[in-house]
Amino acid sequence: MLRYALRRLISLGVTLLVASLVIFLALEVVPGDPAAYMLGVNARPDTLAALRAELGLDQTPPARYAAWVAGMLTGDLGLSYTYRTPVVDMIVERLQVSLPLAVYALALSTLIAFPAGIWAAARRGSVVDVVVMGVTQLGVAIPNFWFAMLMVLVFSINLRWFSAGGFPGWEAGVGPGLKALTLPAVALALPQASILARIMRSALIETLSEDYIRTARAKGLSRGQALWRHALRNAMIPVLTIIGLQFSFLLAGVIIIENVFFLPGLGRLVFQAIAARDLIAVESVVMFLVFAVVVVNFAVDLAYAWVDPRLRGRR
Known part of the structure; x- marks a missing residue:
């Protein structure tokens, strides 16, 4: 290892x-x-x-x-041309919004996708499977920025349950901060949950057709027992890949969502720096995002080796 x-x-x-x-x-x-x-x-x-x-x-x-x-x-990313502030300080400040938003959206995506994908795989070909796959296809097709604006119209303007944008800061409390991030997190989580549910279903169906699953069934295990005891763990490798890629996307690809909701995160910082031609800020923030993506992929690779020890000798 x-x-x-x-x-x-x-x-x-x-x-x-x-x-x-x-x-x-x-x-x-x-x-x-x-x-x-x-x-x-x-x-x-x-x-x-x-x-x-x-x-x-x-x-x-x-x-x-x-x-x-x-x-x-040495941890020195330079001085912003526009703000005359160390770029590392700007990243740390904006990361307090972007990182919780990415984690929040990934948690919602996983909580939705795992039960949906497992349920659809366990009932392959049934009405439940058709409905789940239809909903996930719709989730993949809907652009998240359009869904974000729709949620602002419904939950902010009409129902007035959430604010239309902005972030009060964590000093206002965890509750208000999470409430401000809820609509953006849901907008980000919808397409990611749809993709993850479809991958989970496909991986489980493929795993359930393996010989060792048939052997387990022949020894007396029910389909559900074989799924939970044997198939689920072996089906997690492609799912871990998607989760890693999703977190990377959620952290590095939230420029549109952060601008829709006026969130002071890394995505909005990149947009503002590009508009102001603040090249040192742009290249340093983008490099930090690349670093985050690479580190997440490294963690996913280690998770591969933990889930399937056979992979340790292949690379």
Whole structure:
């Protein structure tokens, strides 16, 4: 298990290095000068040159990349051009919204998907199976931002059960904070729960057709006992893959939802930084999100090895 983990750690490091290079090069080819954007079109050349030197924009691209990577290794992600605040402080502040939102949405997705997928697999071909698959197909087809706006219309404007947007801060209490995140979490969880339920059903149905399940049934186990004792654990590998990918998506892909509900999270920060051409903030936040995705995938790989020890010797 230790050798398996070390191999995955090396792969993680290589992935992060390549990702940092791609992110830096992608932002290097973006037209425009952040210093000129900040000072406006009427800025004097000497003032513009001074600001570019202050921001480090007068250095060569390799020097800026090396300084950026060296800073990341020491926990220094640079200073935001727009807010004049350390980017790491901005990430920590915004993460207090985005991380609970992602965990909340993933918890809702899992709580909905597991019973639905297991129930549909246990009753394959029945009315229950058809209804569950029809509902999940609808959940996959509905865009989450449209569903978010629909929930605002129903639960915020008409029923007035929830606020239409904003976040009161955790200092106002856990209850108000979770209430403010409920509609965004449901909007994010609906399509993810639909996907996860379908994967759970397919994995269970495939596992239930294996020879060892038929052997267990021949020894006297009922279909339900074979499902819970043997099939469920072996069907978890593709499900763990989807859960890992979903958490990564929920953490890194909430730009639209956070803007619909005016949540001060990482997604909204990226949107604002792009609009302000705050390149250091954009590349650092995106790199942090890549790091989160890679770490989650690493955790999923370790979970694979725990669920199925045979995988430890294959990579």
